[in-house]
Amino acid sequence: MSSTYGERIPVTKGPQCRHSPSTSCGDCRLSGICLPIALQEEEVARLEDIVNRGKPVQKSHTVYHQEQEFSAVYAVRVGCIKTVRTTQDGKEQVTGFYFPGEIFGMDGISNNRHTNSAIALETSAVCEIPFDRLQELSSTLPSLQKHFFQLMSSEIAADQQLITQLSKxxxxxxxxxxxxxxxxxxxxxxxxxxxxxxxxxxxxxxxxxxxxxxxxxxxxxxxxxxxxxxxxxxxxxxxxxxxxxxxxxxx
Amino acid sequence: MSSTYGERIPVTKGPQCRHSPSTSCGDCRLSGICLPIALQEEEVARLEDIVNRGKPVQKSHTVYHQEQEFSAVYAVRVGCIKTVRTTQDGKEQVTGFYFPGEIFGMDGISNNRHTNSAIALETSAVCEIPFDRLQELSSTLPSLQKHFFQLMSSEIAADQQLITQLSKxxxxxxxxxxxxxxxxxxxxxxxxxxxxxxxxxxxxxxxxxxxxxxxxxxxxxxxxxxxxxxxxxxxxxxxxxxxxxxxxxxx
DNA sequence: GAGTAGAGTTGATACGTATCAAGTTTCTTG
DNA sequence: CAAGAAACTTGATACGTATCAACTCTACTC
Structure with missing residues (x-):
């Protein structure tokens, strides 16, 4: 019986408990993974303004569907998200697993439509970051722009690692x-x-x-x-x- | 990589012949593939300033090596480039093929070091676009910034298509x-x-x-x-x- | 808390692609 | 243009993983 696992390892204690999500990116215990280190306090505040925090998703529910119009990227706050791509002939491919602090949803940028569906593997919470506003903000915050280029690049690197795995x-x-x-x-x-x-x-x-x-x-x-x-x-x-x-x- | 199975945008035919490289991005017959449509004439000129044009590469020579410091992305002008990733245990994986007008080298952005080598499959010519200057320029040209987000996103989409192929x-x-x-x-x-x-x-x-x-x-x-x-x-x-x-x- | 559907395990067998081997063709270089 | 090397093709066989099948365990539902 593995019914005892429920307890996750301790969270660094902030002012808030784990069931009441922090109200700001600056306080979020995941910011080290999620945010560019170089961002100034004042800049974090500007990013916070555009982030919709802590959207909850039930197990096996979707954050977005394949083909759906792309409008935002997402950060996992709690839980785990998988991304799945369905081909024209109905084959499904799981393209990634995303844990707290990790960003997903960047597949939709190229043609304004998601090429994957994002599905919660357990009850999860995600932060939504509207992409048009992120783009605007990136123009004025060079380190944020760089951070997103880097995020997308590491997505590419991860995909290529999987390619090598599958192939070799x-x-x-x-x-x-x-x-x-x-x-x-x-x-x-x-x-x-x-x-x-x-x-x-x-x-x-x-x-x-x-x-x-x-x-x-x-x-x-x-x-x-x-x-x-x-x-x-x-x-x-x-x-x-x-x-x-x-x-x-x-x- | 945008080399895999993604759709390409049709090229508008230019006045110049394919063996005498144009001296500017504006005149390049590949600009329809390579450049963001939305870019104004004056903006193209600013991009041109930073592009090193037509760097020639002999067959089986490299444009850059894996592990080499990342400093630029590249556009194929003539020929064909493959990207290859070597794992720690010496396995090699070809991760993409790039044809004229297509951009490669974006794998290095995340940690400032290339994760692939780029090798010419035949005598080729590539345009070098220094990344730091591209970043600066992107901050002032929103449509260029968007274009690069889109390029990287289609690289992701292409990689995921290859993943599905390999897997299914x-x-x-x-x-x-x-x-x-x-x-x-x-x-x-x-x-x-x-x-x-x-x-x-x-x-x-x-x-x-x-x-x-x-x-x-x-x-x-x-x-x-x-x-x-x-x-x-x-x-x-x-x-x-x-x-x-x-x-x-x-x- | 019993009943049940879904998830996971284990075994027997089949099949697609790798591996090994022996050619043939094409490219390279003096 | 000759000669060797590299790339490519074709065949015989091996092997890893898929498939099919039966079963057990887990997690819901009422």
Whole structure:
């Protein structure tokens, strides 16, 4: 039974508790991930003006739909969001998982229409950043402009890493790399990167990694009997980072 | 990368011949692909000031190396450029092919270091656009800023299309989609989209599509005996677009 | 808290593409 | 233009992962 996982690792205590979202970007405990470091206090205030904070999304509900008109990008505040692309012939591809502090929705900029749907994997909250106003603001805040160029560039880098994975790596290598990535991202938010709950289903994982659920399940069993990880439903503990890194073949 | 399967905007025909490079962006016959439509004449002039035009690159030479410090993005003027990512364990992944009018090199923005190498597939010429100056200029030209956001976003969209291909499509489907993409992009430059010379080797194609050269070769033979395409070395003619589209399963 | 639908696991088998091998053709360079 | 190297093709076989099937566990619903 993994019904005990509910407790996330402590949040740095600000004036507000975790159920009453902070009222400003400056106070947000995620600002280190989400905002450009270089932004001045006064500049953060101007950004805050345009951000719609803490929009809640129920599990399996969408933040936006594919084909929907693009108007904003989003930051995850709480929970986890997946992005999914459906092709003309009905195939679905999970293109990304987004954790608190991470930005998503930038796929729609090029032709003013989203090319993905964004779906909550658990009850989540997202900040909405209207793009036209962000653009205006970027013109007057060079470091914000740069930050967004960088964000989009790292999205490209992440996509290319996935491309390489899909193209060159075995099922086991892909899974190892995913676990390391998730672990790193939990750590970045001061949560345990050793023991954590995967917010996504086996189906989401397999789809994202270009595998079947059966293969994912088998690899998990294999990694578990090799005592590299321990899995109980969605609860994962990494027992041997060294071996996991070796399998992932990522330095 | 905007090299994959995205649509290209048609080019307006210019007065100058393709072998004597124009001396300004305004006169360049590729400006319809390369530049934001909305840019005013006076604004084009300001962009021209910062662009280093027509830097020549010999076949298999690099425009930039992976890990090299990022300082500029590039537009292909003549020829064809591939981008290649090498992983820590020495695997190489071709991440994109870039044709005249297309922009590449945006992968380096996020951490000021290129994550790919850019290599000429044939003798090529590229325009270099120093990024710091482009950023400055973007701040004062909103439509240029928007254009670059859009360029990066279509790079993301293209990468995600490749991800879907690699994850969900058969070898034959991937090849069909690649041919259609290349065909579309030749057409966009007022060259034949029916009969053309592939600038990349079988090895590049197979690497890009996550296959082996043998498989690529076999598929080509198969498509040829089905009279869907005709292949003579690197010279390709598409005989049956309808069937090709059906195979590619892309509307 | 029982009943049930969905998610996950495990096993047997099939299939697509990789791998290995042996050619042939094309390109490069003196 | 000859000769070697590199690129490409084609065939035989191997292997990783998909598919199909049966089952168990988990999480809702009333």
């Amino acid at each position: 790596n075995s099922a086991e290598e892909r899974m190892a790399a995913l676990f390391l990535s998730v672990s790193t991202r939990f750590s970045a938010r001061n949560q345990s990167g050793v023991r954590f709950r995967l917010p996504m289903s086996r189906g989401d994982i397999s789809n994202y990694l270009g595998l079947t659920v059966e293969t994912v399940s088998r690899i998990l069993s294999r990694l578990q009997s090799a005592e590299i990880i321990s899995v109980d439903n969605k609860e994962v503990e990494i027992l041997d980072f060294e071996q996991l890194r070796q399998i992932a073949a990522v330095a | 499509n058969s070898a034959e489907e991937r090849m069909a989609a690649l041919f259609l993409s290349v065909s579309t992009r030749f057409s966009a430059r007022n060259q034949s989209g029916v009969r053309f010379r592939l600038p990349m080797s079988r090895g590049d194609i197979s690497n890009y599509l996550g296959l082996t050269v043998e498989t690529v070769s076999r598929i080509l033979s198969r498509l040829q005996s089905a009279e869907i395409i005709s292949v003579d070395n690197k010279e390709v003619e598409i005989l049956d677009f309808e069937q090709l589209r059906q195979i590619a399963a892309v509307a």
